[in-house]
Amino acid sequence: MNTISMRDIFFDAVYSEAKKDRNIIIISADMGAPALDKFRRDLKKQFINVGIAEENMVTVASGLALAGKKVFIYAIMPFVTSRCYEMIKVDLSLMNLPVTVVGVGAGFSYDDSGPTHHSTEDMAIMRTLPNMTVLSPSDIFMTARFAKMACGMAGPSYVRLDREVLPTIYDKDDDFSSGLSRLKSGKDLMIISTGNMVHIALDAAKKLSMHSIACGVIDLYKVKPINSALLLKNIAGIKRVVTLEEHLISGGLGSAIAEVLADNNRMVPLKRLAVPDKYYYAYGGRKNIQTLCRLDAKSVTKEVLDWLGEERKT
């Protein structure tokens, strides 16, 4: 069973690259991690702590990148995205600089910390930025690969890391260059998901199979740019599509998929399962919040069955 967090494997991978390339810099907004302790100790000159000042973190990163550095900036997700969004727009996206925004705490990862720490808007705002690559890993092997990929990118990128230690899905040497993986086939229905919710999608697909529904699962880990051609190929002949994400209903993965379908004249019935248009002060763990949002595997299964039932009636 996996015990490694996405954050630690990510920074471990950056550490390995940074040992070989002194132009790789990490900036933290007063956030720590065991893997960062090593970085701070061994690669002192490549580590900067700007304090709790995310706007300055972005502008400093931009200046470093202009001077030829490859920079990673790191904080809890809402603070490194929406808090300093306009800095990201002007200083990273507009100037197209190689800075990787590393957010930890996708969706309700910081469960008991409440909506200030929940990240349920980030995909919407980050994927709308030109030049930006948006990566949303679903396990640690993919995360490690993304760290390496990010080191070689010429433009800005955003990596959406979960805080929870998730089971693995992939193998260490799997290739993630295509932007998405079909994890399961099924002709009745395809669930397209990302990040932690891929695990719930797999669970729901299993539950649906008990209702004789052949449900497939796609892990869409590159949210921008979406490999539309491959996505459309993977849903060819599928009767219905469901999107599943721990992100607000507006602007995230579901919206992105709806855009791909509409823009390609693919009029397949689509159901978007996401966080309803509200904030959640709810305690007792992430699973509890997911249940309230109807994003746990049982609720997802029920939502899909209800939807199919409605479809059959009409």
Added chain:
Amino acid sequence: MTQADLKKKARGIRNMVLDMCVAAGTGHVTSSFSSVEILVSLYHGGILRYDASNPGWEGRDRFILSKGQASPLLYAVLADVGFFPREKLNRFCKADGIFGVHLQNDVPGVEISSGSLGHGLGIAAGLALAAKMDKKSYETIALLGDGECHEGSIWESAMFIGHHRLDNLVAIVDRNRYCVTGCTEDIVSLEPLGKKWESFGWEAATIDGHSFDEIFHTLGAIRSRRGKRPLVVIANTVKGKGVSFMENKYHWHGLAPKGREAKTAKAELTARMEEP
């Protein structure tokens, strides 16, 4: 260049800026005019190292125009020192032009895109820090607006630069005392501005931003500042300097004169060309 030459150059640059903005019908004329002597000192007066025939030269000093609304001024200066043909200035804000109201970094000689305020000082910090990391000898100079100092991000960056003692960085605040809708002191007071910077770990100097004497006295030897605290220069200036009816009139912010006013402005600047 002698001081007389620099003065003449400053007058010429004001004429160029006015012509650009009048022809375009837009542009921040008054924000540009307050910084003219500063930019002429930097680019014509030999303070900055650059190579107009090789804008990306590694050894160049990095000039960060954080008050990106003064783009017509920087463009005029860059054209004048040879980064691109002067004819490009006639196409300011035109469909076939290469630049507009706010600064863009794909123009030869321009380091950053700006126009949104509160960004340039942090970017300058990153550049200065990279120079330290790589043991490079370039200087980084950021020109800020005083109204821009209302932005909280300026003070995040000021704190960071003070903490890291970036002695290879100089910030110049164009203290023309006016932002968009009035005087800074009536809107949200900035004073004591120099003391604020000092308390953030900087050395502060206050000068007359239109006096070449004072500019060179303060900025002439920036390369010999190693080991000192980062330097901020509060340059007291006049917004709209050079055209009597625009000076210290905040409602001219972001506007170019038209019709009769454009002619009067041009006549004033032209007449001043003959001054000693």
